[in-house]
Amino acid sequence: MTSVATCPSGHTSEATDYCDVCGLPIPAGGGAGPPSEPQPVVEPGPDVPQPVVPTETTCPNCQAVNPENALFCEACGYDFTTGQPPRQPSPLDLGVPVDTDPPTAETPTAAPSIAPPLADAWVAEVWIDPDWYADQDSRDPLPSAGVPVVVPLKTTSILVGRTSRSRNIHPDIDLTTDNGISRRHCQFTTDGKRWWVEDLGSSNGTYVGGPVGPVPTTPLAPGEKREIAPDERVYLGAWSRIVIRKASPGEVG
Numbered sequence: 001m002t003s004v005a006t007c008p009s010g011h012t013s014e015a016t017d018y019c020d021v022c023g024l025p026i027p028a029g030g031g032a033g034p035p036s037e038p039q040p041v042v043e044p045g046p047d048v049p050q051p052v053v054p055t056e057t058t059c060p061n062c063q064a065v066n067p068e069n070a071l072f073c074e075a076c077g078y079d080f081t082t083g084q085p086p087r088q089p090s091p092l093d094l095g096v097p098v099d100t101d102p103p104t105a106e107t108p109t110a111a112p113s114i115a116p117p118l119a120d121a122w123v124a125e126v127w128i129d130p131d132w133y134a135d136q137d138s139r140d141p142l143p144s145a146g147v148p149v150v151v152p153l154k155t156t157s158i159l160v161g162r163t164s165r166s167r168n169i170h171p172d173i174d175l176t177t178d179n180g181i182s183r184r185h186c187q188f189t190t191d192g193k194r195w196w197v198e199d200l201g202s203s204n205g206t207y208v209g210g211p212v213g214p215v216p217t218t219p220l221a222p223g224e225k226r227e228i229a230p231d232e233r234v235y236l237g238a239w240s241r242i243v244i245r246k247a248s249p250g251e252v253g
Contacts, residue, residue, distance in 0.1 A: 180237035
């Protein structure tokens with residue numbers, strides 16, 4: 001039986017040393033055999049899964065690149081879900097000692113009142129009223145009522161409120177202990193004989209009640225000047241009550 005060999009070019013040759021067709025030397029053992037057919041190229045289609053390309057998200061706070069599904073920025077902690085910026089560390093977080101001493105700069109002092117001085121001596125009686133406190137929705141404990149505090153009135157315009165050194169507010173009648181009082185709560189004015197009260201847009205309102213009877217329930221409209229009759233009471237804050245009267249002899253030095 002005649003042996004048949006295959007040359008490297010794929011020709012069939014009866015000679016086993018050189019190809020009968022092209023003359024190429026044939027390796028021992030019969031050659032490499034017929035070349036393999038090229039594999040078909042599969043074109044991507046709708047049924048062929050596409051490779052997943054990872055996406056990224058840029059932090060709007062620090063511009064760091066994060067995975068698309070990140071909840072927080074890996075660099076600064078920005079919250080991608082709520083848009084909440086990262087909390088800035090406090091000096092205590094950084095281990096820096098906090099200076100609790102008061103500032104060395106001088107605190108602003110109250111400017112002198114430009115209102116004309118009073119010709120006659122007037123005072124304001126400030127009292128803690130338990131009946132007024134009972135009608136207010138205050139969580140602060142009621143201080144001991146005691147006796148009224150008498151405040152001399154020196155000018156024709158009297159500011160009632162709570163002291164604020166940072167805002168340079170220094171009321172003529174300072175009710176700082178009553179948390180229901182606004183910084184600039186109300187103002188008393190006079191022509192020397194009659195007195196008026198005006199609410200300055202306070203948070204809890206200003207009320208006027210009679211010398212006797214129940215406490216008032218309707219506040220003054222902000223900006224409205226209400227004349228105060230003799231012995232009428234002005235209610236404000238959580239427990240404060242004010243009565244303006246002429247000073248008794250020797251009461252004001």
